[in-house]
Amino acid sequence: MTKRSAEAAATAPATVSDVRQRNRSQALRSIILAGSTTRAELARESGLSVASVTNLVSELIAEGLVMEGGTVASSGGRPTTLIEPNPSGAYLLGADVGERGVAVELFNLSMARVDREFRGGREGEPIDAIARDLDEAVEALLERNPGALDRMVGIGLGLPGIVETDEEGRQVLYAQSLGWPAIPISQLVSHDIPVFAENGAKTQAMAELWDGSARGASEALVVLMGRGVGLGIITNGQLAHGLSSSAGEWGHVKIERGGRLCRCGGRGCVEAYVGADAILSDWRDAGGEFEGSGWNALGELLDANSSGDPAATRVVDELVATLGSALGGLVNLTNPERVVIGGWVGLRLMETLAPRIDAAIRREALERPGSQFTLSASRFGGDTVALGAAMLPLNAIVNEPRKAHVGS
Incomplete structure (x- = not known):
């Protein structure tokens, strides 16, 4: 609908x-x-x-x-x-889709993960390669779990961009930051199963609202920090979408006029300062030496900071201050009850820096709204986007009766 x-x-x-x-x-x-x-x-x-x-x-x-x-x-x-x-009463697929590959997870009706498949891992994959990765991952899961196909409700996609839905239910992905052309969602999965899609930060928020760190909250901010930076805004217990579903594009809010060049083509965006590539680039410029650009590399930065390395300390201090400013502004705008930080970068930071991030947000927010929220990490860790994506087909079966089935 x-x-x-x-x-x-x-x-x-x-x-x-x-x-x-x-x-x-x-x-x-x-x-x-x-x-x-x-x-x-x-x-x-x-x-x-x-x-x-x-x-x-x-x-x-x-x-x-x-x-x-x-x-x-x-x-x-x-x-x-x-x-x-009934765990085997229905099956759902949820996919965390990024520019470096896809993680597709199979869930039963108890929302327990049955199986998982990853494809990709290459730098800057084009959209046609991502579509192939999706098809291969889905095929592998169905081959290993043949009984799931007959009761498959559909696949939900958590995508790195804006997902718009027209009056007929047709969906289109706009991923400006990745340089992908606008693409109909129907072209991303060739398997004959229903496809549902939403922005990945929003699917993370759906999972956290369902049974995670935002459960029961009327007003909350659910932050996604990875290579890209996004946000799910929960208001009156519901996920906000805006006019055409682009609400929550916090990563491209400008925090410095004419500042750093962002992947979206603009300058001074939040993502250009607190996204994974920006953080590690700052450390490299400060003299840090490390391998890779993912979880382990960020861990090396945090370990170096903990051990008192001056370069790492300067980078982390600036990161915490910038994140506090960017999130403090959101606290003023939305007056949340909870702020939840997830995504692989967010989870890594929250492991050791949660008290400092909390203090930085409160310092940058107005005193009253800054005293009214609690800060926590995403409950579901790295599976949150895929779990939230699986809730898209789950909502379909919750909201629409099925024909009575015969047998077990």
Whole structure:
């Protein structure tokens, strides 16, 4: 459903069918999130009667999405039957797509990762190579897990750019920073399965909001720091998209007029100062010697800083100050309850610099909003973008009933 059609649906009078579908979605989402619950707990959570919940659960069992598990003792005497997601009731693929390759992960309906496949690893891959990587990774996963294909809901793509969706549901990727042409999402995966797409920072935010460090937050910022820098903005418990889904392009907010050249072609962007390439370039310019440009190289910088190396200390001090300024401005703009930092660069920094980053943000923000947030690292680590991407097809099955399935 597109943004406008969703808004129109939200303002239209609710029918009995609408209400029932909303209740079904809430019940299924609650069961998947809880992992194990009871009809009585679902009734308390939803405000529905136990009889209504029992009917909804029966329908979900008929769809093959839910099953009865074990039992727990109850105060009334008879044991209470547990309700659980049926792990093999549906399968979902989530892909973390970057300019150096793709990581595709297979999840069951319990949102447990079943398998994982990586393709690529080459510097600056063109978009056609990324599409081949995706196809090869999906093919490898399906070959190893043949039983997943018949119950495959679809693949979600977390992409390095802006993903726009038109009125007919067609999606297009705009990845200006990577120099890729605008490309229809349908051209990225040739397998005959439904494809869903969103910006990678937003899929990270979806995962953290679902069951991570942003769970239960009404207002939050979920920061993605890697070679690229992005942001998911959560407001009123929902992910913000803006007019055409480009909300959250924090990496290309200018923090120095006429400053460093950024990959997007602009100057002075946040990414040009706190992205992985910028951080390591600063250290090299300061005299640092290291190999590679990834996790280990950044670790060497942080180790050198911890050991008192003057060059590394200068680089890290400037990095923390810049990050504090950039995030402090966002705190003033959005007044978040939580700030979550993820992405491989963000996770590496949070391992040793979290207290300093926290203090820098508060120092640069206004006193009142700067005292109202908590800072934490992404809960799911390096799998967050792929997990959030898998939630795109998950939302489809949560929101749309399936035909009752026969057999196991």
